Amino acid sequence: MTASAHILQKGSVTRVMLLVLACLLPGVLAYAWQFGWGIVINLVWASLLALALEALALRLRGYPLKPFLSDGSAIVTAWLLALSLPPLAPWWLLLVGMIFAIGVAKHLYGGLGQNIFNPAMVGFAVLIISFPVQMTQWSAPLALAAHSLSFGESLSFVFGGTLPAGVALDAVVSATPLDTVRTGLLQQHTLDEIHSASQIFGSIGGVGSEWVAAAYLLGGIALWALRIVPWQVPVAFLAGIWLTAGFLHWADAGRYAAPWFQLAAPSAMLGAFFIATDPVSGATTPRGRIIFGLGAGFLTVIIRVFGGYPDGVAFAILLMNLCVPLIDAYTQPPVFGEAKKK
Amino acid sequence: MLTAILVMAGIAIALGAVLGFAALRYKVEGDPMVERIDAILPQTQCGQCGYPGCRPYATAIAKGEADINLCPPGGEDGVKKLAELLGVEPKPLDETHGVTKPKSVAYIQEDLCIGCTLCIQACPVDAILGAAKQMHTIIASECTGCELCVAPCPVDCISMVPLQEDLGSWKWKYPVFRLKQVG
Amino acid sequence: MELQRFPGGVHPEEHKSQSASRPIHAAFVPRKLVLPMRQHIGQPAKPVVKVGDHVLKGQTIAEADGYVSVALHAPSSGTVTEIGLASVPHPSGLPDLCITIETDGRDEWAARTPIDWRNTDPAALRGHVRDLGIAGLGGAVFPSSIKLDPAGGPPIHTLILNGGECEPWITCDDRLMRERAEDILEGARIMQHLLGAERLIAGIEDNKPEAIAAMQAAAQKLGLTIEIAAMPTIYPGGGGKQITKTLTGLDTPSGGRTTDVGVQVFNVGTSYALARAILHGEPLISRIVTITGHVLRPQNFEVLIGTPMSELLLHAGERDGTTGIIMGGPMMGFDVPDMDVPVVKATNCVLAKSKELFPPKPRELPCIRCTQCVPVCPAKLQPQQLYWFARAKDLGRAQEYHLFDCIECGCCSYVCPSHIPLVDYYRYAKSEIWAREKEKRLADTARDRHEFRLFRMEREKKEKAERLAAKAQSKKAEAPALSTPEQDAKKKLIQEALARAQAKKAAVAPKNTDNLPPDKQAEIAEIEARRAKIVEIAKQPVEPEQH
The missing domain is CATH 3.40.50.11540 (NADH-ubiquinone oxidoreductase 51kDa subunit)
Incomplete structure (x- = not known):
């Protein structure tokens, strides 16, 4: 006998997940436009893997397939991981990543709604620790690439590892702007020297990638307008990056890149609107979300600048996921009619 | 070497002093453990544990003389709570002391009662009303269901009646959350 | 304004x-009226009519029982045909005490x-x-x-x-x-x-x-x-x-x-x-x-x-x-448990359901902490947290998070994209907490009564001892008085009566232990042993300052 409302508003988990995917589309299109077919192949491959792995995990755990496969959460995880990897990454990289994302981070923790870590970011973290070489071979922006791979050529590179005759690896891959800066600084160059030595830098971020970041921002704003994500997390996340990077840049402009440069990396925008906003592994109170976002933004820059990895978004978000129960417990807003404590 | 030993010894003495001071300063009067154990026990006062009431049993547990699984009215739930309080592993109820029964109250078949007052003397919570050669009756709201009055009755007119759920005692059930496939 | x-x-x-x-x-006047005693919050009303009584419209058929209670009246004239359990509109589906009136169609008012x-x-x-x-x-x-x-x-x-x-x-x-x-x-x-x-x-x-x-x-x-x-x-x-x-x-x-x-x-x-x-x-x-x-x-x-x-x-x-x-x-x-339940004072609406108007609810999915329930909660609670605690049966935490400010309006259940019947969880948690509080109150009463009994028995024993001591003292004082044959005869009579009574008691006492299966016998023996032990322990002297 139920006592809860006998009527339900239209809406479902599936709808939420589909809207997230829809809002990712501008970013995906910009990505394909600037970097070629690789990302499309990645997304399709990741989606297939996600469905297969999700089905397998559900079957092993004795859960019904239909309601859980159709909730769309596995596809969202797949897209987020695929968008975080180099577009021309070998096929097995996504396989390994998705096994950890869906199998370990999601289902070993109890499946939908139970995971304490963002599954896509767990997959990413495993990959970047285990396969640093493959994870830093980013596609070169088409504008700079000596050769632009056709769809068929991309497919055979991803699944067979073979490039067309006469095309060297250097012609299709390059380091990301963030990575270029890191490597340059390690070699004791100044930022100005690094900038003038490489063509990868665009007007504020990297060639091509700044467009992708802008498209993510657009999709992210749509996601907020649709009331799927709260404003607190993305705003605080971006503010955290901006403030931390700004402070470092102010302290030593020769060593630390400008805050706009940090924000123009696609990972920052993807992280701010689509990853840090994951409700399952994120904070739920308004103040908690601001703390969560600020912390993740701060850690992102710290890891980018002082850490051993070219990007820090994944680790920053995973670390903040750890703090969520504590943040939530200490930021409970007053209930109706509760005297403000102090 | 000597300095190191002296330093360590010094730290040990200092910390020991702090602990000793704290022990004196924050000393708790009485034995709160007995109170806390007694608060968990169901206060049926049935003596099934082998002690003459809940408090003596609580005292025995606190002294480490009795095990925590001797109280059938408290049930598995009670054992679990005691285990949690004492920081020990919960264990199954010791069935040599009886099994958990649904909560009941005693009922006197009044036309059979001869007014012998034996049950009144047995009742640990004074929940039976009556006088010599007068009919007795149970004050149901005060009865703990300990069954101690059943055996003494010479005419066997006392029975235990399990409490039925009615609108007053009805509880909302835990919602069934069935995600897994059944069958 | x-x-x-x-x-x-x-x-x-x-x-x-x-x-x-x-x-x-x-x-309109139906043929039969069923009136539950529990139509209001508080103590149920107490019936004041008997089966067979003729009642007039507006006549009191049950009176308020205590402060938090109200009376109940016959809605039309007729005859009381039954006072007993009947199906009532309550989510439990359990029956409750009702007065049933067979109406006579005259709809005759009592004095107003x-x-x-x-x-x-x-x-x-x-x-x-x-x-x-x-x-x-x-x-x-x-x-x-x-x-x-x-x-x-x-x-x-x-x-x-x-x-x-x-x-x-x-x-x-x-x-x-x-x-x-x-x-x-x-x-x-x-x-x-x-x-x-x-x-x-x-x-x-x-x-x-x-x-x-x-x-x-x-x-x-x-x-x-x-x-x-x-x-x-x-x-x-x-x-x-x-x-x-x-x-x-x-x-x-x-x-x-x-x-x-x-x-x-x-x-x-x-x-x-x-x-x-x-x-x-x-x-x-x-x-x-x-x-x-x-x-x-x-x-x-x-x-x-x-x-x-x-x-x-x-x-x-x-x-x-x-x-x-x-x-x-x-x-x-x-x-409601069945369609024949009566309209009660709380019934503001009878809403007939059909598959089209109230389709079966879609399958419940896990909470994804989307917090769509938060902005709609009129009590400004965190429904998703309360749900989490109620589901884990962590009632203490649920209470800390202001479970009792929930007015059970159902807004959270209405918007939940996972279609979780959230209010059911809150009601479960609330009634569980109430039940435990009640249990605790009962246990506390039992403890107090038991402790008072022990104290009383001790006091009685002491008073008896004092009385005996006083008697012994006075006996000693009048010791020289010799027993007369008259007194001896009386004593003998008393002794004989006592022996008779004892024999009788011995014959009566084991009555209920005869013809019982051995396990019952053992159970009785065990209870007797417990009782003996309790009596023995109760007899032990306690510290004199225990008053």
Whole structure:
């Protein structure tokens, strides 16, 4: 006998997940436009893997397939991981990543709604620790690439590892702007020297990638307008990056890149609107979300600048996921009619 | 070497002093453990544990003389709570002391009662009303269901009646959350 | 007047026009009336009639049992045919004590005595309110006599007449205000008098313009000073704390009542019932009920309390494919266990369900912590956290997170994209906490009684010892007196009687242990042993300072 409302508003988990995917589309299109077919192949491959792995995990755990496969959460995880990897990454990289994302981070923790870590970011973290070489071979922006791979050529590179005759690896891959800066600084160059030595830098971020970041921002704003994500997390996340990077840049402009440069990396925008906003592994109170976002933004820059990895978004978000129960417990807003404590 | 030993010894003495001071300063009067154990026990006062009431049993547990699984009215739930309080592993109820029964109250078949007052003397919570050669009756709201009055009755007119759920005692059930496939 | 917005709320489809367009259908007398004793919050009423008694319309058939209780009256004349358990509208589906009346069709009134409320002592007036069976008709059915007692709290400065009626489908208050506004206001006048409230406000949602106009016209006619506010239509705007916020801007403290901020809220239906009771001597024997949903002619009916819901459905035109009845609205109502349950004082709506109107709920998925429930919660709770704790049976944490501020309005369940019946979890947690508190109270009482018994036995023993000591002393003093043959004979007689009694006792005592299976014998022996031990321990001396 139920006592809860006998009527339900239209809406479902599936709808939420589909809207997230829809809002990712501008970013995906910009990505394909600037970097070629690789990302499309990645997304399709990741989606297939996600469905297969999700089905397998559900079957092993004795859960019904239909309601859980159709909730769309596995596809969202797949897209987020695929968008975080180099577009021309070998096929097995996504396989390994998705096994950890869906199998370990999601289902070993109890499946939908139970995971304490963002599954896509767990997959990413495993990959970047285990396969640093493959994870830093980013596609070169088409504008700079000596050769632009056709769809068929991309497919055979991803699944067979073979490039067309006469095309060297250097012609299709390059380091990301963030990575270029890191490597340059390690070699004791100044930022100005690094900038003038490489063509990868665009007007504020990297060639091509700044467009992708802008498209993510657009999709992210749509996601907020649709009331799927709260404003607190993305705003605080971006503010955290901006403030931390700004402070470092102010302290030593020769060593630390400008805050706009940090924000123009696609990972920052993807992280701010689509990853840090994951409700399952994120904070739920308004103040908690601001703390969560600020912390993740701060850690992102710290890891980018002082850490051993070219990007820090994944680790920053995973670390903040750890703090969520504590943040939530200490930021409970007053209930109706509760005297403000102090 | 000597300095190191002296330093360590010094730290040990200092910390020991702090602990000793704290022990004196924050000393708790009485034995709160007995109170806390007694608060968990169901206060049926049935003596099934082998002690003459809940408090003596609580005292025995606190002294480490009795095990925590001797109280059938408290049930598995009670054992679990005691285990949690004492920081020990919960264990199954010791069935040599009886099994958990649904909560009941005693009922006197009044036309059979001869007014012998034996049950009144047995009742640990004074929940039976009556006088010599007068009919007795149970004050149901005060009865703990300990069954101690059943055996003494010479005419066997006392029975235990399990409490039925009615609108007053009805509880909302835990919602069934069935995600897994059944069958 | 400046209105304020209460936090949270939703706006589901209203579905009010179906039943609001038709006037209130006059009461009809069914053949059988079933009247549960437990129609209000508090102690159930106590029957004062016997099976076979003939009762008149309005005659008291059960009286209030204690302070938090109200009386119950025969809704029509007839014969009491049964006093016993019968099916009642309650989510548990359990039967409860009811008085069944076979009506005689004459609908003959008992004597009705209007009360001159202006010249009646307030306490006596409240007694009349209780004895006339008035309880809150908005759904909570709390005895009105208690709510009308201003003592023991901050002074009541504002009386709010609640015409919010925010639940979808329900229009009984709407029609009542349109058709009987004067009586409502007369009732409000009595309430204001009892409470001593300076200000009187009626809050009506702005989707009921006719009701607002009717109330304004009636106020003018009666010359009553009342502010009538058109409130925005937001569910649950008719909740006590919500309407208080909307109309006065006052925040009811967490864990408190609106009276804590000097506001008392009464449903317009209650006010109407009070006016009928005090001014006309008619106890609460009928109410306006909306019959809507899957019926041919959705309409409001004046319904005698105790009328089976199935008869109401017949009057409104039952349709094929009715899958059940919700008592109350779709947000807070509940499914009744069967269609023959009676209308009670709390029944504001009988909502017939069909597959089309109320399709089976989609499968429940896990909570993804999307927090869509947070902005709609009128108590500003964190429903997803409460759900988490209630599901884990972590009742302490649920309470810490203000579980008891939840008004069970159902907004969170309504918006949940995982379709989780959240309110079910909160109700489970609440009733579990209440049950445990009750258990604890009982245990505490048992402990106190046991300890007192031990103390008493000790005292008796000591007194006996003292008495014996005193006797021994006096005996010693008169020791030289020799026993006479007369005394000896008496002693012998007593001894013989004692021996006889003992023999008799020995013959009687084991009576119940004969012819029992060995396991029962063992059980008895064990209990006896326990008892012996207890007696022995009780006999042991205790420290003298134990007083």
